[in-house]
Amino acid sequence: xxxxxxxxxxxxxxxxxxxxxxxxxxxxxxxxxxxxxxxxxxxxxxxxxxxxxxxxxxxxxxxxxxxxxxxxxxxxxxxxxxxxxxxxxxxxxxxxxxxxxxxxxxxxxxxxxxxxxxxxxxxxxxxxxxxxxxxxxxxxxxxxxxxxxxxxxxxxxxxxxxxxxxxxxxxxxxxxxxxxxxxxxxxxxxxxxxxxxxxxxxxxxxxxxxxxxxxxxxxxxxxxxxxxxxxxxxxxxxxxxxxxxxxxxxxxxxxxxxxxxxxxxxxxxxxxxxxx
Amino acid sequence: xxxxxxxxxxxxxxxxxxxxxxxxxxxxxxxxxxxxxxxxxxxxxxxxxxxxxxxxxxxxxxxxxxxxxxxxxxxxxxxxxxxxxxxxxxxxxxxxxxxxxxxxxxxxxxxxxxxxxxxxxxxxxxxxxxxxxxxxxxxxxxxxxxxxxxxxxxxxxxxxxxxxxxxxxxxxxxxxxxxxxxxxxxxxxxxxxxxxxxxxxxxxxxxxxxxxxxxxxxxxxxxxxxx
Amino acid sequence: xxxxxxxxxxxxxxxxxxxxxxxxxxxxxxxxxxxxxxxxxxxxxxxxxxxxxxxxxxxxxxxxxxxxxxxxxxxxxxxxxxxxxxxxxxxxxxxxxxxxxxxxxxxxxxxxxxxxxxxxxxxxxxxxxxxxxxxxxxxxxxxxxxxxxxxxxxxxxxxxxxxxxxxxxxxxxxxxxxxxxxxxxxxxxxxxxxxxxxxxxxxxxxxxxxxxxxxxxxxxxxxxxxxxxxxxxxxxxxxxxxxxxxxxxxxxxxxxxxxxxxxxxxxxxxxxxxxxxxxxxxxxxxxxxxxxx
Numbered sequence: 005x006x007x008x009x010x011x012x013x014x015x016x017x018x019x020x021x022x023x024x025x026x027x028x029x030x031x032x033x034x035x036x037x038x039x040x041x042x043x044x045x046x047x048x049x050x051x052x053x054x055x056x057x058x059x060x061x062x063x064x065x066x067x068x069x070x071x072x073x074x075x076x077x078x079x080x081x082x083x084x085x086x087x088x089x090x091x092x093x094x095x096x097x098x099x100x101x102x103x104x105x106x107x108x109x110x111x112x113x114x115x116x117x118x119x120x121x122x123x124x125x126x127x128x129x130x131x132x133x134x135x136x137x138x139x140x141x142x143x144x145x146x147x148x149x150x151x152x153x154x155x156x157x158x159x160x161x162x163x164x165x166x167x168x169x170x171x172x173x174x175x176x177x178x179x180x181x182x183x184x185x186x187x188x189x190x191x192x193x194x195x196x197x198x199x200x201x202x203x204x205x206x207x208x209x210x211x212x213x214x215x216x217x218x219x220x221x222x223x224x225x226x227x228x229x230x231x232x233x234x235x236x237x238x239x240x241x242x243x244x245x246x247x248x249x250x251x252x253x254x255x256x257x258x259x260x261x262x263x264x265x266x267x268x269x270x271x272x273x274x275x276x277x278x279x280x
Numbered sequence: 281x282x283x284x285x286x287x288x289x290x291x292x293x294x295x296x297x298x299x300x301x302x303x304x305x306x307x308x309x310x311x312x313x314x315x316x317x318x319x320x321x322x323x324x325x326x327x328x329x330x331x332x333x334x335x336x337x338x339x340x341x342x343x344x345x346x347x348x349x350x351x352x353x354x355x356x357x358x359x360x361x362x363x364x365x366x367x368x369x370x371x372x373x374x375x376x377x378x379x380x381x382x383x384x385x386x387x388x389x390x391x392x393x394x395x396x397x398x399x400x401x402x403x404x405x406x407x408x409x410x411x412x413x414x415x416x417x418x419x420x421x422x423x424x425x426x427x428x429x430x431x432x433x434x435x436x437x438x439x440x441x442x443x444x445x446x447x448x449x450x451x452x453x454x455x456x457x458x459x460x461x462x463x464x465x466x467x468x469x470x471x472x473x474x475x476x477x478x479x480x481x482x483x484x485x486x487x488x489x490x491x492x493x494x495x496x497x498x499x500x501x502x503x504x505x506x507x
Numbered sequence: 508x509x510x511x512x513x514x515x516x517x518x519x520x521x522x523x524x525x526x527x528x529x530x531x532x533x534x535x536x537x538x539x540x541x542x543x544x545x546x547x548x549x550x551x552x553x554x555x556x557x558x559x560x561x562x563x564x565x566x567x568x569x570x571x572x573x574x575x576x577x578x579x580x581x582x583x584x585x586x587x588x589x590x591x592x593x594x595x596x597x598x599x600x601x602x603x604x605x606x607x608x609x610x611x612x613x614x615x616x617x618x619x620x621x622x623x624x625x626x627x628x629x630x631x632x633x634x635x636x637x638x639x640x641x642x643x644x645x646x647x648x649x650x651x652x653x654x655x656x657x658x659x660x661x662x663x664x665x666x667x668x669x670x671x672x673x674x675x676x677x678x679x680x681x682x683x684x685x686x687x688x689x690x691x692x693x694x695x696x697x698x699x700x701x702x703x704x705x706x707x708x709x710x711x712x713x714x715x716x717x718x719x720x721x722x723x724x725x726x727x728x729x730x731x732x733x734x735x736x737x738x739x740x741x742x743x744x745x746x747x748x749x750x751x752x753x754x755x756x757x758x759x760x761x762x763x764x765x766x767x768x769x770x771x772x773x774x775x776x777x778x779x780x781x782x783x784x785x786x787x788x789x790x791x792x793x794x795x796x797x798x799x800x
Binding site: 125137150167 | 647656660662663664665667668671672674675676739740741742
């Protein structure tokens with residue numbers, strides 16, 4: 005990896021903000037089976053630049069399987085996942101070589117895990133965690149790396165003086181914010197999130213949601229958020245996809261799906277939420 | 281600007297014996313730029329349902345809802361989102377925001393979403409909040425704990441901070457005192473004057489008479505109650 | 508022990524202890540390592556008559572490298588006379604009956620633990636390193652599957668994270684030994700726990716072979732291979748050593764050991780390479796405490 009690659013995609017970042025006339029991600033007929041059991045079946049959708057899509061459903065509905073197939077963590081059995089790469093336009097990430105896919109994984113894609121400890125290096129300082137993706141794409145100036153790490157810690161509301169502390173010394177909410185900083189520092193275009201607010205206190209959740217909303221807007225990010233929390237998708241997602249038993253039962257504008265659900269399962273899901 | 285054509289809506293309750301409840305049928309009317317149209321009819325006639333259909337919040341069963349170049353009844357989610365961001369404003373009776381976000385940010389958000397520079401967006405939000413007489417000490421607080429009247433004014437500020445070419449107003453003057461009611465009425469008049477097409481529900485008859493050029497009786501579109 | 512029984516014992520061993528099949532297997536790993544400089548080649552490490560951590564990897568590589576005509580030298584942290592060095596030297600004296608020496612220039616095969624001799628090596632020499640942990644990425648990535656993938660795909664950002672952490676915590680890259688290097692612009696390699704002072708010497712005329720017995724890995728540097736120590740633009744690699752000449756021979760260019768000489772905390776700095784120090788003193792050089800030493 006050379007410094008040149010790094011410089012190139014730093015410049016490219018500005019291009020994200022102007023919309024392109026084609027989808028960023030096109031999913032066609034995606035299926036994943038675990039033996040005879042269906043993980044997810046025949047999922048198709050387009051995600052456009054700047055769009056945030058929520059995937060909801062109960063545990064075991066296949067939403068996490070789908071997310072892992074999209075992010076290249078699992079190999080689907082059938083289907084295509086086309087991503088609009090900076091260099092070569094639409095490419096099927098299922099069939100591309102592993103180096104290319106992993107390169108996407110640390111440049112244009114980001115993955116926010118439910119448990120921050122899965123997405124952070126717990127024995128590395130906060131600054132090192134944020135800097136890793138920069139160094140992975142060729143950054144070799146300690147001062148610059150540190151400056152950008154401090155900038156990002158600030159954006160996720162972590163005090164600069166915590167830069168040399170390890171995440172083990174952080175609260176759950178701080179760890180999750182650090183994970184987000186670590187993921188977004190290289191200016192990705194597509195963020196996958198798996199239950200990003202799961203396991204956090206309600207007050208901490210609100211802060212995180214606000215932060216994510218701001219970052220999505222400022223960076224023009226596209227995102228796919230898997231969650232079972234309908235309040236989270238109402239606040240974050242433009243669009244919703246409802247899954248049941250590995251299949252998509254309903255899609256649409258988030259508030260439309262939640263306020264006027266068409267499918268019986270969605271109606272059940274929405275009416276099961278306790279009103280506060 | 282807004283054209284409703286043969287619009288109908290039916291709710292199907294799958295978990296209650298798949299009961300079909302038709303609520304609206306054959307609704308047709310249009311609103312020109314600079315025109316304000318009031319939806320009237322008794323409670324339960326479907327005024328709010330119609331508003332929500334126009335905003336894309338409810339899914340139309342059939343018919344067309346044309347706003348500018350977009351048919352909300354058939355548009356992709358991203359087209360509706362773009363429409364809401366640029367063209368179609370909505371002042372609802374309820375405020376739904378992320379907890380802990382300061383009021384001035386809530387009001388400035390539609391501008392930020394359009395890419396307005398932050399300083400300018402905040403300045404315009406502040407100006408509108410001041411005009412609506414919301415005490416300045418509240419601007420940096422989240423509106424979630426505000427009184428009904430205060431929340432209503434935050435909602436109005438949010439709906440008027442960007443000059444939307446089309447506006448939906450759901451009881452914009454409810455729970456406001458005389459002074460603030462007057463501010464809202466003049467905001468609506470200014471919007472009309474700049475050419476916005478407006479559809480509103482007003483229980484406040486005086487406000488309706490002052491603002492609206494025409495009335496559309498939603499009761500006409502109510503389907504006969506099937507047994 | 509009579510001469511006769513000693514000879515019987517010696518002839519009971521195959522040359523250099525290991526059987527020919529095993530040596531062939533190890534040589535194949537060595538050749539592959541030389542063909543792909545810096546790449547860790549797995550090999551079927553044998554049980555040796557010494558514990559892991561005592562140089563079982565280096566001993567197997569030496570056994571596969573030695574010929575009856577070779578002259579063998581062993582150093583442990585630069586010294587020829589420590590237990591580990593003496594034991595291994597005797598091991599091969601007994602099992603291979605090769606000539607041994609303490610003089611760097613005379614040796615054709617040199618097995619080392621944690622040092623490179625001060626005297627530049629020649630093209631007809633082989634330097635064999637004992638390696639405890641061959642994987643430079645292991646410190647931060649515990650999964651072998653993952654580190655192998657990282658090597659295969661040249662994903663080395665993590666290596667700089669380690670150096671970053673050093674600077675963040677100590678103000679400078681504090682890694683003083685086992686300092687990671689990049690070989691021929693491709694593989695990141697752990698040069699074994701040699702002091703970073705020795706890193707520049709890794710670009711040399713001799714063949715360098717690295718053996719890790721417990722971890723079952725062999726890797727190699729052919730002569731004149733490009734070896735670059737990793738660093739940051741604003742924190743460049745610095746092969747520093749103690750700012751002091753040798754108290755015995757007065758050398759200012761050699762790597763020094765600090766020796767505490769009494770209970771009052773008196774200390775002296777001496778060359779860690781004992782052969783180099785002796786040769787200098789034999790040639791008449793003298794350090795500050797040379798007379799007493």
